[in-house]
Amino acid sequence: MTLKKRISVGSIGFISLFLIWYFAVKESDYCISFKVKAATGTVFQGIQEWTVAQLLKDGEKYTLIEKRDFEFIKQKMEKENVQMEYVWDITSINDSITKLSVGIKDLNQSWYNKITVPFYNTDFKKEQIRKITDFKKGLDDHLQKFKVVIDGETSTKEVSVAYISLESVLQRKAQNMIASDALITGFLYNNNIEIKGKPYLEITNWDLENETLQFNYCFPVDKNTKVVFDEVIKFKSLPALHGLKATYYGNFRTSDRAWFALLDYAKRKNIKIKHQVLEHFLANPFNGGDELQWKTEIMMPFAAD
Structure with a gap:
C-alpha cells in the first residue's frame, strides 16, 4: 500500500470514528x-x-x-x-x-x-x-456584592455563650437567625445578662447533599454568668478550635460563599477539614449601611487524621 493510500485510509478511519463519537x-x-x-x-x-x-x-x-x-x-x-x-x-x-x-x-x-x-x-x-x-x-x-479573603490557618479561644438551636435549608440560615434575634436578646435583657461582644453562628451539622443545616445562634456572655433555665435558650462554652479562616465582607445571607471558598482551598491544598463552621459577626445588619463593609470572620476546623 502506497503512502498516499495509507494516508487516505487513515483519514477516512479518523473521520468515521469522529462521526461515530459526535453523533452516537x-x-x-x-x-x-x-x-x-x-x-x-x-x-x-x-x-x-x-x-x-x-x-x-x-x-x-x-x-x-x-x-x-x-x-x-x-x-x-x-x-x-x-x-x-x-x-x-x-x-x-x-x-x-x-x-x-x-x-x-x-x-x-x-x-x-x-x-x-x-x-x-x-x-x-x-x-x-x-x-x-x-x-x-x-x-x-x-x-x-461580596468579597472573600482566605486568611489561612488560625485558632480561636474558648468563649461562653447563650444560644438558641435552629435548623434550616442552607439558603435561609440568615433569615432564621434574624427571626430569632429578638427572642434570645430579649431573654438576656429580661434576665439582666449582659452581652459581652458580637454574636456567633456555630454550624454543628452541614448536610452538603441535601443542603440543610443544624446550627446554634450564640451571644457571648461572662463565663461566670448564672445559668437561667429555659426550654429554648441554653448556655455553654464554644470550644477553642484550630482550622482554616476566611474573612467575608457582605450580607450575612450569603456568608456561605466564604464556606465554599474554604472548601476549595482545602481541597487544592489537600487539607482535611470538618463540614462545620464558626462564624463571628463583627457588624450589625440592623444598622444598615454598605454591605461590603459588613465583616464576618469564618473558621472551619481541621479534621482529625
Missing part, C-alpha cells in the same frame, strides 16, 4: 464554557437559583436529574413542547477562578442541532447563547 457518543448538541472569579459552591448555588428564577421569568420548568458535590449538575428543562437537557461541569482552577462548562441537548431534535450548530447560527444556538449569557451576567452581578 457525544451527549450534548452544543457546549458553552467560561471562567468566573468565584468558588465552585458559589457557582453551584448560582445555577440552582437561576434555574428556579426561569420558571417565573420564562415559564421554563427545571427538574434536577443528578448533582454531585459542587462539581456537577444535570437538569431537564420543559416548556410547552420543548424538552432540553443541561449538564453543568464545575471545576476549580485556582484560589479564585472556577471554570464552568454547560452541555446543552435538545431532546426532540438533537441530530439536527449537531449537524447545523457547527456551521450555522441557528435559533437553537442563539437562544442558548442568550440564556447562558443571562446566567453569567446575573452571577457576575452577584459576585460584586
Whole structure:
C-alpha cells in the first residue's frame, strides 16, 4: 500500500470514528464554557437559583436529574413542547477562578442541532447563547456584592455563650437567625445578662447533599454568668478550635460563599477539614449601611487524621 493510500485510509478511519463519537457518543448538541472569579459552591448555588428564577421569568420548568458535590449538575428543562437537557461541569482552577462548562441537548431534535450548530447560527444556538449569557451576567452581578479573603490557618479561644438551636435549608440560615434575634436578646435583657461582644453562628451539622443545616445562634456572655433555665435558650462554652479562616465582607445571607471558598482551598491544598463552621459577626445588619463593609470572620476546623 502506497503512502498516499495509507494516508487516505487513515483519514477516512479518523473521520468515521469522529462521526461515530459526535453523533452516537457525544451527549450534548452544543457546549458553552467560561471562567468566573468565584468558588465552585458559589457557582453551584448560582445555577440552582437561576434555574428556579426561569420558571417565573420564562415559564421554563427545571427538574434536577443528578448533582454531585459542587462539581456537577444535570437538569431537564420543559416548556410547552420543548424538552432540553443541561449538564453543568464545575471545576476549580485556582484560589479564585472556577471554570464552568454547560452541555446543552435538545431532546426532540438533537441530530439536527449537531449537524447545523457547527456551521450555522441557528435559533437553537442563539437562544442558548442568550440564556447562558443571562446566567453569567446575573452571577457576575452577584459576585460584586461580596468579597472573600482566605486568611489561612488560625485558632480561636474558648468563649461562653447563650444560644438558641435552629435548623434550616442552607439558603435561609440568615433569615432564621434574624427571626430569632429578638427572642434570645430579649431573654438576656429580661434576665439582666449582659452581652459581652458580637454574636456567633456555630454550624454543628452541614448536610452538603441535601443542603440543610443544624446550627446554634450564640451571644457571648461572662463565663461566670448564672445559668437561667429555659426550654429554648441554653448556655455553654464554644470550644477553642484550630482550622482554616476566611474573612467575608457582605450580607450575612450569603456568608456561605466564604464556606465554599474554604472548601476549595482545602481541597487544592489537600487539607482535611470538618463540614462545620464558626462564624463571628463583627457588624450589625440592623444598622444598615454598605454591605461590603459588613465583616464576618469564618473558621472551619481541621479534621482529625
